[in-house]
Amino acid sequence: MKTLKIALLAAAATVAMGGAALADDSPTVAFNIGAASDYVFRGISQTDEGGQVFGGADLTAGKLYAGTWLSNVDFNNGTTMEYDLYAGYKPTVGPVALDLGVIYYGYANKPSGSGDEAYTEIKVAGSVPVGKGTIGAAVYYSPEFPFKSGAATYVELNGSVPVDDKWSLSGAVGHQDVDYNGDYNTWNLGVSYALTSHVGLDLRYWDTDEHSFGKIYDGRVAASIKATF
Template sequence: MRPAFIAATVAVTFALSLPLTAQAQEAQPEFSFNAAITNDYVWRGASQSNEDPALQGGIDVTYGSFYAGTWASSVDFGDGTDAEWDFYAGFNATTGAIDWDLGVTYYTYVGEPDEADYHFVEFKVAASHTFDQFTLGAAVHFSPDFYGVDEEATYLEGTAEYAINDRWSLSGGVGRQFLDVTGDYTAWNLGVGVNLTDKVALDVRYWDASVDGPLTDARVAATLGVAF
């Protein structure tokens, strides 16, 4: 059994065994919407849009500690696949000084070739802690059938964010993708975000990965988004 899968199993078991804090107040559903345009849709160090711009958007609903939503982005895999369309759900809770996020995401792809079968499910356990202007986080993502190639995959990730003020922030992350068959690799990013208004934000981020390839070379992704 791979060390990454063991880590994912331990993290899930530990998180589910915690005495999660429930919200005492009667919850009401809250909806939010987001849309964005980016010069390059980068996911874990790899361009999903063939280094071209992508349009993105999503809808979220929260009900107390629980959340669900859907998000989509245009993609270009060079095989007729037009878009990524994700569906996700989970819940947030706090134990002591740690904020937890346990969720599951179903990744689907519009226009994929019949033989591709890119669709896959991924489970997530994430923890974070905020002190002063810093937020540190760690997450484990596990898929039993990554990109439909009958391959287990685990992504271990660490993140950090520093809020300079109400408008500006610095953030970054480093992750290790463990793959049973095609090989492991590391991806990392570092970026700056600015709130242009209370609803519009710009994120400029440098990405790089340890795997060679034209779509995993070092690159800068700039994303302009609106949330309401």
């Protein structure tokens, strides 16, 4: 069943990407760099509640995109860096803006014998405008989560709304399901401020319903700054 699910999702993404016309869309490249007080991913600290420095690059050609992103991490096992590779297609169907993609999460300096941390996810996401804001939903599926913990699915509902030209509010609620234990719910709510057209600040509260899993699952506030160019 897992193999069939992956095959169907991959086939759909391939058909969608294959139908995209690139003739009138010149490729563009954008870069980003930033720092945060904590690297929080789906409610969990990836830096053992420490600071984060990150950066990435994105190539866009019409509705197709591909990119990479790097960040320091601290899992208390010697692993020091995460590198993501991703690609996808962003079609529009009526009022719905879709994002169909694949993401690979790799890790550097992993100590031998600690298990396989790397994994791949297939993403299907969409958003619709509601007044001045947007409401969206996303599903991420991995056939094998880190440390051979089985298939995993993450489902999220999210939304954002501008307050004025510089301020905006956004939040999300999600559920992470893993075959081999580890299920939990997560949510976040934050405010963003555009310092300039290329530099933004974000202050966000994150939490989960499984504090018993460890301190990295506890509620926390994270501040970040990001520049794009």
